[in-house]
Amino acid sequence: MPVDLCYEGDLDQVSARTLFKLGYRVVASSRVFESLELEGLRVVPRLTARRAELPVKGFRGVRVLLVESAEDLKAYQRLRGVVDSVRVDYQKLGDVGKDFIRRLVGLGLPVELVFMDVVRRVLSGSSVDFYLLLLRLYTRGKLKLYLCSGAGGVGEAVHPEAMVSLLTSLGVPEPYAMGAVYRVPEVVLGGAT
Amino acid sequence: MLLEVLVAVAVAASLASLYLSLVAYLRVMRAVRVVRGSLARSLGRLAKPRRRYVVFEVVPISGDLGSLSKEGLEEALIRAYRELNGLVGLSLARPTLVHYDRSRGLGVLAVKHTWKRQAILAMSLVREVGGVRVLLNPLRTTGTRRKALKYLERS
Numbered sequence: 001m002p003v004d005l006c007y008e009g010d011l012d013q014v015s016a017r018t019l020f021k022l023g024y025r026v027v028a029s030s031r032v033f034e035s036l037e038l039e040g041l042r043v044v045p046r047l048t049a050r051r052a053e054l055p056v057k058g059f060r061g062v063r064v065l066l067v068e069s070a071e072d073l074k075a076y077q078r079l080r081g082v083v084d085s086v087r088v089d090y091q092k093l094g095d096v097g098k099d100f101i102r103r104l105v106g107l108g109l110p111v112e113l114v115f116m117d118v119v120r121r122v123l124s125g126s127s128v129d130f131y132l133l134l135l136r137l138y139t140r141g142k143l144k145l146y147l148c149s150g151a152g153g154v155g156e157a158v159h160p161e162a163m164v165s166l167l168t169s170l171g172v173p174e175p176y177a178m179g180a181v182y183r184v185p186e187v188v189l190g191g192a193t
Numbered sequence: 194m195l196l197e198v199l200v201a202v203a204v205a206a207s208l209a210s211l212y213l214s215l216v217a218y219l220r221v222m223r224a225v226r227v228v229r230g231s232l233a234r235s236l237g238r239l240a241k242p243r244r245r246y247v248v249f250e251v252v253p254i255s256g257d258l259g260s261l262s263k264e265g266l267e268e269a270l271i272r273a274y275r276e277l278n279g280l281v282g283l284s285l286a287r288p289t290l291v292h293y294d295r296s297r298g299l300g301v302l303a304v305k306h307t308w309k310r311q312a313i314l315a316m317s318l319v320r321e322v323g324g325v326r327v328l329l330n331p332l333r334t335t336g337t338r339r340k341a342l343k344y345l346e347r348s
Contacts, residue, residue, distance in 0.1 A: 020250055022330055119318070123276065154231040155254045157327050162317030162331075 009153035027034035114150035246341035251298035256325035274315040
Protein backbone atom coordinates (compact mmCIF):
# COMPACT_ATOMS: atom_id res chain seq x y z
CA MET A 1 0.00 0.00 0.00
CA PRO A 2 1.66 3.28 -1.06
CA VAL A 3 2.06 5.67 1.86
CA ASP A 4 3.47 9.19 1.75
CA LEU A 5 4.73 10.01 5.23
CA CYS A 6 5.75 13.62 4.60
CA TYR A 7 3.21 15.44 2.51
CA GLU A 8 3.61 19.10 3.48
CA GLY A 9 0.92 20.74 1.38
CA ASP A 10 -2.70 21.70 2.00
CA LEU A 11 -5.25 18.94 1.83
CA ASP A 12 -8.62 19.51 0.26
CA GLN A 13 -10.96 17.39 -1.85
CA VAL A 14 -9.09 18.08 -5.10
CA SER A 15 -5.61 17.38 -3.75
CA ALA A 16 -6.85 14.25 -1.97
CA ARG A 17 -8.36 13.04 -5.25
CA THR A 18 -5.09 13.72 -7.10
CA LEU A 19 -3.02 11.92 -4.47
CA PHE A 20 -5.43 8.98 -4.64
CA LYS A 21 -5.02 8.97 -8.41
CA LEU A 22 -1.25 8.79 -7.99
CA GLY A 23 -1.78 5.62 -6.01
CA TYR A 24 -1.49 6.82 -2.42
CA ARG A 25 -3.92 5.41 0.10
CA VAL A 26 -2.48 6.99 3.25
CA VAL A 27 -0.78 10.35 3.69
CA ALA A 28 0.84 11.79 6.81
CA SER A 29 0.55 15.54 7.07
CA SER A 30 1.62 18.04 9.71
CA ARG A 31 -1.45 20.16 8.85
CA VAL A 32 -3.98 17.81 10.40
CA PHE A 33 -4.36 17.06 14.09
CA GLU A 34 -6.43 13.90 13.95
CA SER A 35 -6.92 11.07 11.49
CA LEU A 36 -9.50 11.70 8.82
CA GLU A 37 -10.57 10.38 5.45
CA LEU A 38 -10.83 12.50 2.31
CA GLU A 39 -12.03 11.06 -1.00
CA GLY A 40 -10.87 7.59 0.03
CA LEU A 41 -7.49 8.89 1.18
CA ARG A 42 -6.62 8.35 4.83
CA VAL A 43 -4.80 11.29 6.38
CA VAL A 44 -2.87 10.83 9.61
CA PRO A 45 -1.21 13.55 11.67
CA ARG A 46 2.52 13.95 11.58
CA LEU A 47 4.86 15.76 13.90
CA THR A 48 8.41 16.80 13.13
CA ALA A 49 10.15 17.67 16.38
CA ARG A 50 13.62 18.70 17.44
CA ARG A 51 15.38 16.82 20.21
CA ALA A 52 14.63 19.52 22.79
CA GLU A 53 10.88 19.28 22.09
CA LEU A 54 10.72 15.56 22.92
CA PRO A 55 8.90 13.66 24.30
CA VAL A 56 5.58 14.81 22.89
CA LYS A 57 2.70 13.55 24.99
CA GLY A 58 -0.81 12.72 23.82
CA PHE A 59 0.03 12.78 20.13
CA ARG A 60 -1.39 10.02 17.95
CA GLY A 61 0.38 10.03 14.62
CA VAL A 62 3.78 9.77 13.02
CA ARG A 63 6.51 11.37 15.17
CA VAL A 64 9.72 12.27 13.39
CA LEU A 65 12.90 13.51 15.03
CA LEU A 66 14.71 16.20 13.10
CA VAL A 67 18.43 15.73 13.55
CA GLU A 68 20.34 18.95 13.01
CA SER A 69 23.57 18.12 14.78
CA ALA A 70 25.42 15.07 15.99
CA GLU A 71 24.48 16.07 19.55
CA ASP A 72 20.82 15.28 18.80
CA LEU A 73 21.61 11.58 18.79
CA LYS A 74 23.37 11.61 22.14
CA ALA A 75 21.89 9.11 24.62
CA TYR A 76 19.90 7.69 21.73
CA GLN A 77 18.55 4.81 23.81
CA ARG A 78 16.06 7.27 25.31
CA LEU A 79 14.60 7.99 21.88
CA ARG A 80 13.23 4.49 21.39
CA GLY A 81 9.46 4.54 21.68
CA VAL A 82 9.44 8.34 21.68
CA VAL A 83 9.79 8.83 17.92
CA ASP A 84 8.89 6.66 14.94
CA SER A 85 11.57 7.76 12.52
CA VAL A 86 14.46 10.16 12.05
CA ARG A 87 15.05 12.85 9.46
CA VAL A 88 18.56 14.19 9.06
CA ASP A 89 19.02 17.80 8.07
CA TYR A 90 22.08 17.33 5.91
CA GLN A 91 22.74 21.05 5.38
CA LYS A 92 22.81 21.90 9.09
CA LEU A 93 24.62 18.73 10.05
CA GLY A 94 27.77 19.48 8.09
CA ASP A 95 30.40 16.78 8.42
CA VAL A 96 29.25 13.25 9.12
CA GLY A 97 31.62 11.28 11.30
CA LYS A 98 31.83 7.61 12.15
CA ASP A 99 30.41 8.34 15.56
CA PHE A 100 27.28 9.87 14.10
CA ILE A 101 26.74 6.91 11.79
CA ARG A 102 27.28 4.49 14.68
CA ARG A 103 24.62 6.28 16.71
CA LEU A 104 22.23 6.39 13.75
CA VAL A 105 22.63 2.65 13.20
CA GLY A 106 22.41 1.93 16.92
CA LEU A 107 19.18 3.88 17.20
CA GLY A 108 17.43 1.26 15.08
CA LEU A 109 14.77 3.64 13.82
CA PRO A 110 14.02 4.17 10.12
CA VAL A 111 15.66 7.15 8.46
CA GLU A 112 13.46 9.40 6.37
CA LEU A 113 14.72 10.59 2.99
CA VAL A 114 12.84 13.34 1.20
CA PHE A 115 12.46 12.89 -2.55
CA MET A 116 12.39 16.63 -3.25
CA ASP A 117 15.61 17.23 -1.29
CA VAL A 118 17.49 14.48 -3.10
CA VAL A 119 16.25 15.61 -6.53
CA ARG A 120 17.07 19.25 -5.76
CA ARG A 121 20.61 18.29 -4.83
CA VAL A 122 21.00 16.10 -7.91
CA LEU A 123 19.72 18.81 -10.23
CA SER A 124 21.86 21.53 -8.66
CA GLY A 125 24.95 19.36 -8.95
CA SER A 126 25.49 19.26 -5.17
CA SER A 127 27.04 16.33 -3.40
CA VAL A 128 24.79 13.39 -2.55
CA ASP A 129 27.51 11.49 -0.69
CA PHE A 130 25.58 11.38 2.57
CA TYR A 131 22.52 9.94 0.83
CA LEU A 132 24.70 7.35 -0.90
CA LEU A 133 26.18 6.39 2.46
CA LEU A 134 22.70 5.93 3.94
CA LEU A 135 21.56 3.93 0.92
CA ARG A 136 24.61 1.69 1.17
CA LEU A 137 23.88 1.06 4.84
CA TYR A 138 20.28 0.30 3.92
CA THR A 139 21.17 -2.24 1.23
CA ARG A 140 23.54 -3.93 3.66
CA GLY A 141 20.74 -4.22 6.20
CA LYS A 142 22.39 -1.97 8.78
CA LEU A 143 19.51 0.50 8.97
CA LYS A 144 15.98 0.95 7.76
CA LEU A 145 15.18 3.73 5.36
CA TYR A 146 12.14 5.07 3.58
CA LEU A 147 11.47 7.68 0.99
CA CYS A 148 8.67 10.23 1.11
CA SER A 149 7.72 13.00 -1.29
CA GLY A 150 8.11 16.14 0.85
CA ALA A 151 5.74 17.84 -1.58
CA GLY A 152 4.71 21.35 -0.62
CA GLY A 153 1.48 21.04 -2.59
CA VAL A 154 -0.35 18.74 -4.89
CA GLY A 155 1.61 20.17 -7.83
CA GLU A 156 4.79 18.73 -6.34
CA ALA A 157 3.37 15.31 -5.55
CA VAL A 158 5.33 12.37 -6.87
CA HIS A 159 4.23 8.97 -8.08
CA PRO A 160 5.65 6.14 -5.90
CA GLU A 161 7.21 4.57 -8.99
CA ALA A 162 9.20 7.77 -9.56
CA MET A 163 10.60 7.41 -6.03
CA VAL A 164 11.59 3.82 -6.78
CA SER A 165 13.22 5.11 -9.96
CA LEU A 166 15.22 7.70 -8.04
CA LEU A 167 16.62 5.07 -5.71
CA THR A 168 17.46 2.69 -8.56
CA SER A 169 19.13 5.57 -10.40
CA LEU A 170 21.28 6.09 -7.32
CA GLY A 171 22.35 2.46 -7.45
CA VAL A 172 19.94 0.75 -5.06
CA PRO A 173 18.79 -2.69 -6.29
CA GLU A 174 15.14 -2.65 -7.31
CA PRO A 175 13.77 -4.95 -4.55
CA TYR A 176 15.39 -2.75 -1.90
CA ALA A 177 14.11 0.40 -3.60
CA MET A 178 10.58 -1.04 -3.63
CA GLY A 179 10.96 -1.85 0.06
CA ALA A 180 11.99 1.72 0.88
CA VAL A 181 8.98 3.15 -0.95
CA TYR A 182 6.24 0.62 -0.21
CA ARG A 183 7.11 -1.63 2.72
CA VAL A 184 9.05 0.44 5.27
CA PRO A 185 6.57 3.40 5.34
CA GLU A 186 3.75 0.95 5.95
CA VAL A 187 5.65 -0.57 8.88
CA VAL A 188 6.34 2.91 10.32
CA LEU A 189 2.68 3.84 9.94
CA GLY A 190 1.58 0.58 11.57
CA GLY A 191 3.81 1.27 14.55
CA ALA A 192 2.68 4.87 14.86
CA THR A 193 -1.10 4.53 14.63
CA MET B 194 11.27 -67.35 -20.11
CA LEU B 195 14.80 -66.62 -18.96
CA LEU B 196 15.46 -64.76 -22.17
CA GLU B 197 12.41 -62.54 -21.63
CA VAL B 198 13.51 -61.70 -18.10
CA LEU B 199 16.99 -60.87 -19.35
CA VAL B 200 15.55 -58.63 -22.08
CA ALA B 201 13.32 -56.87 -19.54
CA VAL B 202 16.28 -56.33 -17.19
CA ALA B 203 18.40 -55.01 -20.06
CA VAL B 204 15.64 -52.62 -21.15
CA ALA B 205 15.16 -51.40 -17.57
CA ALA B 206 18.90 -50.94 -17.13
CA SER B 207 19.21 -49.01 -20.37
CA LEU B 208 16.23 -46.80 -19.44
CA ALA B 209 17.73 -46.12 -16.02
CA SER B 210 21.10 -45.26 -17.53
CA LEU B 211 19.39 -42.97 -20.06
CA TYR B 212 17.55 -41.22 -17.23
CA LEU B 213 20.72 -40.83 -15.18
CA SER B 214 22.72 -39.47 -18.12
CA LEU B 215 19.91 -37.02 -18.93
CA VAL B 216 19.83 -35.78 -15.32
CA ALA B 217 23.62 -35.42 -15.30
CA TYR B 218 23.54 -33.57 -18.63
CA LEU B 219 20.89 -31.13 -17.35
CA ARG B 220 22.85 -30.50 -14.15
CA VAL B 221 26.04 -29.81 -16.06
CA MET B 222 24.22 -27.48 -18.45
CA ARG B 223 22.68 -25.61 -15.54
CA ALA B 224 26.09 -25.19 -13.91
CA VAL B 225 27.53 -23.95 -17.21
CA ARG B 226 24.65 -21.45 -17.52
CA VAL B 227 25.22 -20.17 -13.98
CA VAL B 228 28.96 -19.75 -14.54
CA ARG B 229 28.39 -18.09 -17.91
CA GLY B 230 25.80 -15.71 -16.40
CA SER B 231 28.03 -14.67 -13.53
CA LEU B 232 30.96 -14.17 -15.93
CA ALA B 233 28.81 -12.03 -18.20
CA ARG B 234 27.63 -9.97 -15.23
CA SER B 235 31.17 -9.44 -13.98
CA LEU B 236 32.29 -8.40 -17.45
CA GLY B 237 29.37 -5.98 -17.72
CA ARG B 238 27.96 -7.46 -20.91
CA LEU B 239 25.77 -5.08 -22.85
CA ALA B 240 22.11 -6.01 -22.81
CA LYS B 241 20.31 -5.94 -26.13
CA PRO B 242 18.23 -2.78 -25.99
CA ARG B 243 14.52 -3.37 -26.35
CA ARG B 244 11.77 -0.80 -26.49
CA ARG B 245 9.34 -0.35 -23.62
CA TYR B 246 6.14 1.62 -23.86
CA VAL B 247 5.18 3.53 -20.73
CA VAL B 248 1.50 4.43 -20.68
CA PHE B 249 0.90 7.57 -18.66
CA GLU B 250 -1.86 9.93 -17.71
CA VAL B 251 -1.64 13.72 -17.65
CA VAL B 252 -3.28 15.01 -14.48
CA PRO B 253 -4.05 18.75 -14.76
CA ILE B 254 -3.46 20.77 -11.60
CA SER B 255 -4.46 24.12 -13.05
CA GLY B 256 -5.43 25.09 -16.58
CA ASP B 257 -7.11 23.34 -19.45
CA LEU B 258 -5.90 19.93 -20.61
CA GLY B 259 -7.18 20.62 -24.14
CA SER B 260 -4.60 23.34 -24.69
CA LEU B 261 -1.80 20.83 -24.23
CA SER B 262 -0.14 19.78 -27.49
CA LYS B 263 1.74 16.57 -28.23
CA GLU B 264 4.81 18.52 -29.35
CA GLY B 265 4.84 20.63 -26.20
CA LEU B 266 4.53 17.56 -24.00
CA GLU B 267 7.30 15.71 -25.83
CA GLU B 268 9.58 18.72 -25.60
CA ALA B 269 8.95 19.02 -21.85
CA LEU B 270 9.63 15.32 -21.37
CA ILE B 271 12.86 15.42 -23.35
CA ARG B 272 14.01 18.57 -21.52
CA ALA B 273 13.44 16.91 -18.15
CA TYR B 274 15.14 13.75 -19.32
CA ARG B 275 18.17 15.65 -20.64
CA GLU B 276 18.44 17.66 -17.43
CA LEU B 277 18.53 14.45 -15.42
CA ASN B 278 20.61 12.12 -17.57
CA GLY B 279 22.53 14.35 -19.93
CA LEU B 280 22.92 14.13 -23.68
CA VAL B 281 24.51 10.70 -23.60
CA GLY B 282 21.60 9.33 -21.60
CA LEU B 283 19.17 10.98 -23.98
CA SER B 284 20.75 9.48 -27.08
CA LEU B 285 20.96 6.03 -25.47
CA ALA B 286 17.38 6.00 -24.24
CA ARG B 287 15.76 7.90 -27.14
CA PRO B 288 12.51 8.73 -25.31
CA THR B 289 9.77 9.37 -27.86
CA LEU B 290 6.16 10.27 -27.32
CA VAL B 291 4.57 7.80 -29.71
CA HIS B 292 0.96 8.59 -28.92
CA TYR B 293 -0.98 11.28 -27.12
CA ASP B 294 -4.73 11.43 -26.75
CA ARG B 295 -5.42 15.11 -26.07
CA SER B 296 -9.05 14.67 -25.09
CA ARG B 297 -8.38 12.05 -22.41
CA GLY B 298 -4.90 13.18 -21.42
CA LEU B 299 -3.37 9.76 -21.99
CA GLY B 300 -0.04 9.17 -23.69
CA VAL B 301 2.53 6.51 -24.52
CA LEU B 302 6.25 7.14 -24.14
CA ALA B 303 8.64 4.77 -25.86
CA VAL B 304 12.06 4.30 -24.31
CA LYS B 305 14.87 1.71 -24.27
CA HIS B 306 14.27 -0.88 -21.55
CA THR B 307 17.51 -0.17 -19.68
CA TRP B 308 16.45 3.46 -19.25
CA LYS B 309 12.82 2.90 -18.28
CA ARG B 310 13.34 3.87 -14.64
CA GLN B 311 15.11 7.10 -15.61
CA ALA B 312 12.25 7.95 -17.96
CA ILE B 313 9.71 7.49 -15.16
CA LEU B 314 11.84 9.70 -12.92
CA ALA B 315 12.03 12.35 -15.65
CA MET B 316 8.24 12.20 -15.95
CA SER B 317 7.93 13.17 -12.30
CA LEU B 318 10.02 16.29 -12.98
CA VAL B 319 7.63 17.63 -15.63
CA ARG B 320 5.50 20.15 -13.74
CA GLU B 321 4.35 22.55 -16.41
CA VAL B 322 3.62 22.20 -20.11
CA GLY B 323 2.60 25.21 -22.17
CA GLY B 324 1.47 27.20 -19.14
CA VAL B 325 -0.61 24.32 -17.77
CA ARG B 326 0.48 22.86 -14.42
CA VAL B 327 0.40 19.10 -14.74
CA LEU B 328 1.46 15.86 -13.13
CA LEU B 329 2.43 12.85 -15.23
CA ASN B 330 1.16 9.65 -13.72
CA PRO B 331 2.76 6.46 -15.11
CA LEU B 332 0.09 3.77 -15.37
CA ARG B 333 1.64 0.74 -17.01
CA THR B 334 4.63 -0.46 -19.00
CA THR B 335 4.22 -2.78 -21.99
CA GLY B 336 6.60 -4.48 -24.38
CA THR B 337 4.77 -3.59 -27.58
CA ARG B 338 3.08 -0.50 -28.90
CA ARG B 339 -0.04 -2.50 -29.74
CA LYS B 340 -0.48 -3.63 -26.15
CA ALA B 341 0.03 -0.07 -24.95
CA LEU B 342 -2.65 1.23 -27.27
CA LYS B 343 -4.97 -1.60 -26.29
CA TYR B 344 -4.48 -0.64 -22.65
CA LEU B 345 -5.30 2.98 -23.55
CA GLU B 346 -8.53 1.87 -25.23
CA ARG B 347 -9.57 -0.12 -22.18
CA SER B 348 -8.75 2.55 -19.57
